[in-house]
Amino acid sequence: MATMSAAQRREQAKRDYDAFLERCPTRELLSRLTDKWVALVIPALTDGPQRHSELANRIAGVSQKMLTQTLRTLERDGLVTRTVTASVPVRVDYELTPLGHELFPVMIAIKDWAETHMDRVFEARARFDAR
Numbered sequence: 001m002a003t004m005s006a007a008q009r010r011e012q013a014k015r016d017y018d019a020f021l022e023r024c025p026t027r028e029l030l031s032r033l034t035d036k037w038v039a040l041v042i043p044a045l046t047d048g049p050q051r052h053s054e055l056a057n058r059i060a061g062v063s064q065k066m067l068t069q070t071l072r073t074l075e076r077d078g079l080v081t082r083t084v085t086a087s088v089p090v091r092v093d094y095e096l097t098p099l100g101h102e103l104f105p106v107m108i109a110i111k112d113w114a115e116t117h118m119d120r121v122f123e124a125r126a127r128f129d130a131r
Helices: 006-016 026-033 036-044 052-058 064-076 098-130
Strands: 080-085 091-096
Touching: 026 036, 036 052, 036 064, 036 098, 052 064, 052 091, 064 080, 091 098
Parallel strands: none
Antiparallel strands: 080 091
């Protein structure tokens, strides 16, 4: 069997991964990426490696458990790396992988859009609720 070129592999992936199909694995990934904590952790890590406590301070309202769970999931998906440095106490840093850096512009665009258009969304909700 002949090996496929990169272009052929991309075309095959387009055929294999269609999120509109019920059993497509990209649905699970889309669900994960649209989680509010993921949408905040990815932009928070763009400035370089950060410790768990730094992320917790930056992302108001996230519990230690939720942040840990989110970071583990992102690490499993190849978007974040976890680096342990032997010291007293042990230092653990998290940072975006190259794949995570590719995702960053999309996540920051959604975050920026939400911040920019929140007033219009509130207005739309008020009109809807008034009906």
